Amino acid sequence: xxxxxxxxxxxxxxxxVGTFPVLTLGWYSYHYSSQSVLxxxxxxxxxxxxxxxxxxxxxxKMIDYSTSQVxxxxxxxxxxxxxxxxxxxxxxxxxxxxxASIQTFxxxxxxVYLFSMEKDWLISNSGMDAYNQPGLKNKIRDYAGISxxxxxxxxxxxxxxxxxxxxxxxxxxxxxKKWPINSTRPRGMVCVVVSAQQLKQLIDNDPRAGQIFIxxxxxxxxxxxxxxxxxxxxxxxxxxxxxxxxxxxxxxLNAKEEGEEVSISYRKSAYNGWTYVSVVPTSAIxxxxxxxxxxxxxxxxxxxxxxxxxALIGSRKMYRPVRHISRVLLDDKASHPxxxxxxxxxxxxxxxxxxxxxxxxxxxxxxxxxxxxxxxKLMLGEAKTADIPDSLQYxxxxxxxxxxxxxxxxxxxxxxxxxxxxxxxxxxxxxAIGNIVSELAPDDRRLPPVVMxxxxxxxxxxxxxxxxxxxxxxxxxxxxxxxxxxxxxxLSASIGISRSFQDWGEAGRGYAEGExxxxxxxxxxxxxxxxxEDVQPDKGSEIVYPKELGEQLIQAIKxxxxxxxxxxxxxxxxxxxxxxxxxxxxxxSLIRLLIDLLRLLQDSGIPLHGLGLGEGSLFEELMPxxxxxxxxxxxxxxxxxxxxxxxxxxxxxxxxxxxxxVKRLIEDAFDTDLTLEKCAxxxxxxxxxxxxxxxxxxxxxxxxxxxxxxxxxxxxxxRETGLTITEIAEKLKYNNPANFIRYFRKMEGTTPGQYRExxxxx
Numbered sequence: 001x002x003x004x005x006x007x008x009x010x011x012x013x014x015x016x017v018g019t020f021p022v023l024t025l026g027w028y029s030y031h032y033s034s035q036s037v038l039x040x041x042x043x044x045x046x047x048x049x050x051x052x053x054x055x056x057x058x059x060x061k062m063i064d065y066s067t068s069q070v071x072x073x074x075x076x077x078x079x080x081x082x083x084x085x086x087x088x089x090x091x092x093x094x095x096x097x098x099x100a101s102i103q104t105f106x107x108x109x110x111x112v113y114l115f116s117m118e119k120d121w122l123i124s125n126s127g128m129d130a131y132n133q134p135g136l137k138n139k140i141r142d143y144a145g146i147s148x149x150x151x152x153x154x155x156x157x158x159x160x161x162x163x164x165x166x167x168x169x170x171x172x173x174x175x176x177k178k179w180p181i182n183s184t185r186p187r188g189m190v191c192v193v194v195s196a197q198q199l200k201q202l203i204d205n206d207p208r209a210g211q212i213f214i215x216x217x218x219x220x221x222x223x224x225x226x227x228x229x230x231x232x233x234x235x236x237x238x239x240x241x242x243x244x245x246x247x248x249x250x251x252x253l254n255a256k257e258e259g260e261e262v263s264i265s266y267r268k269s270a271y272n273g274w275t276y277v278s279v280v281p282t283s284a285i286x287x288x289x290x291x292x293x294x295x296x297x298x299x300x301x302x303x304x305x306x307x308x309x310x311a312l313i314g315s316r317k318m319y320r321p322v323r324h325i326s327r328v329l330l331d332d333k334a335s336h337p338x339x340x341x342x343x344x345x346x347x348x349x350x351x352x353x354x355x356x357x358x359x360x361x362x363x364x365x366x367x368x369x370x371x372x373x374x375x376x377k378l379m380l381g382e383a384k385t386a387d388i389p390d391s392l393q394y395x396x397x398x399x400x401x402x403x404x405x406x407x408x409x410x411x412x413x414x415x416x417x418x419x420x421x422x423x424x425x426x427x428x429x430x431x432a433i434g435n436i437v438s439e440l441a442p443d444d445r446r447l448p449p450v451v452m453x454x455x456x457x458x459x460x461x462x463x464x465x466x467x468x469x470x471x472x473x474x475x476x477x478x479x480x481x482x483x484x485x486x487x488x489x490x491l492s493a494s495i496g497i498s499r500s501f502q503d504w505g506e507a508g509r510g511y512a513e514g515e516x517x518x519x520x521x522x523x524x525x526x527x528x529x530x531x532x533e534d535v536q537p538d539k540g541s542e543i544v545y546p547k548e549l550g551e552q553l554i555q556a557i558k559x560x561x562x563x564x565x566x567x568x569x570x571x572x573x574x575x576x577x578x579x580x581x582x583x584x585x586x587x588x589s590l591i592r593l594l595i596d597l598l599r600l601l602q603d604s605g606i607p608l609h610g611l612g613l614g615e616g617s618l619f620e621e622l623m624p625x626x627x628x629x630x631x632x633x634x635x636x637x638x639x640x641x642x643x644x645x646x647x648x649x650x651x652x653x654x655x656x657x658x659x660x661x662v663k664r665l666i667e668d669a670f671d672t673d674l675t676l677e678k679c680a681x682x683x684x685x686x687x688x689x690x691x692x693x694x695x696x697x698x699x700x701x702x703x704x705x706x707x708x709x710x711x712x713x714x715x716x717x718x719r720e721t722g723l724t725i726t727e728i729a730e731k732l733k734y735n736n737p738a739n740f741i742r743y744f745r746k747m748e749g750t751t752p753g754q755y756r757e758x759x760x761x762x
Contacts, residue, residue: 018307033292066102080188108198113191150177152272154216171196171230199223210280381508403461408510411456414526546575559686659697
């Protein structure tokens, strides 16, 4: 009886779990499909309509441009104000050739008329004063008073057709452009006729997109897939009136056409005022929805039947092992005959689970030590690559098999200055940092952190194929670790990060790269997150970017030399312009140059707002520039010159410190071949800058100060030591004793020997 009850519960539970999602999914798919299909269809129609508009307007703009080029030709500008007759046949032929040159097959131009309003003559494909177009000159003359320089009109307009009509212009469109273009009283006009067949070819005639046609300002059809509808006035159509009442230039609305529900997409052109319309019957949408509904019903019914069968058969099969285990357990442990089989099994294995938990706790402590040992061997390159995945899986790190890319992070304390910690606390602090890393890094994305060479080393990995995403995640982790160390330990820490690698055997390289990245703290400062590929990029990147010229520009700025900086900037711009790459690479090189110059200010401790930034950023100012001259002028005026000014202001406050350093170098190295250039190299400044600062602060140049200091040393040695004059001259780096004696007499009015006799022992 107990067995039947458990089996029945299992069957009912399986049926409920299996049928409820099926019924819910079927109902949702049926109700959601109609809206989804309608939105997709409307979006598709809008995209098709937009493509049709782009093709048409691109052709019209090309025609408009070609017409403007014709009007600017000297032969045209000379002929319009002139009276042409039979004696001007050569000129007329040349004008005819010019008009024919723009009637290419791709543009679909049917005819071109050049009309001189001042001299009343007309030239077209048919020759001069085309008589097959009666009244054409008078009808296009009416467009002389339009405010625009050019306008596109429909050939079906009443103004053009009139009572007698112009057959050649029927169902066509015409571009009318005045000459001069912006004159209120033009002297001539050119008219380009485009046939309706050309417009028909340009609009998309995909049957799935319904009917696509174009309306002019008078709501007349000027392009349609059905030629019988050309010239039809749709002003009285309800959906046309609805479109005219919309404020938006793009939209979708539902209406009725000939008693049938339709979905209408429209786009109003800002170029010529035409309206592009797509009409799709909603019956097609309804059929798709019904088809989806019936399909959902049939599929749901089939799945429901299959679920019932699977529940009955599967429940019996799932129950068999439970019944077998319960019989084995209950034969020996039948003290609770009314207890559920699973409860009996649970009681039986509870004691085994307790013992297993104790063993796991003991094993876990040992595994942690073993994994840390394995990580150390990995970092030192002593582990066998082939055995690493199996060893990690054995220790409980089977998720590492899914890693496709890894990096090594080395966390190192920047310093223990102050009264809070001493050097004895370093190991304890590194242990605390390791715990912080363990808390912040997800367990399935790292191996246990280990302490090696006064740093915390952690290997992180990911199963994602995105290199950029992994790098960003590693950077976020490094930033969180820095903030946590700062918050809880009041310490600053820097983190060196290796390049990504895929093979376990490259972990040793990653360990070395992390250490190498940390060495750049001396240049980049403390509390830095240092990716080795950022501080030491691959040499392949130098092929595209002229790094040496960029360094010359930066050095010129550091030297506060505007003329040299201007020449370096010019050389940089020329080098970038000579590179054989596309515009995107060129812009990236400019951005890199801008970043390098901005980093120069930041590394010098100068805030960027000193450049006079407005609401926008420097990148927004740089990107719209096009020519090399504009870009060079922008860099010079907005970056280079202000940077020199800011650096000069900054360094004026450091003059006194620089002078003191130079004096200290003279005191330490007066007996060497000390020069101004060597001092400048030691202090990382330009020699001219050192000379100017030193003279401004001390009132004496470097060479005179060094000579006076050596003179004072020589006087002290003469008084206090037994060094000969030759030895003193040699130690003080004089070329020969005679030069020393000559300088000493000049400055002291006596020879070194006489000075020693009068001042020995003083």
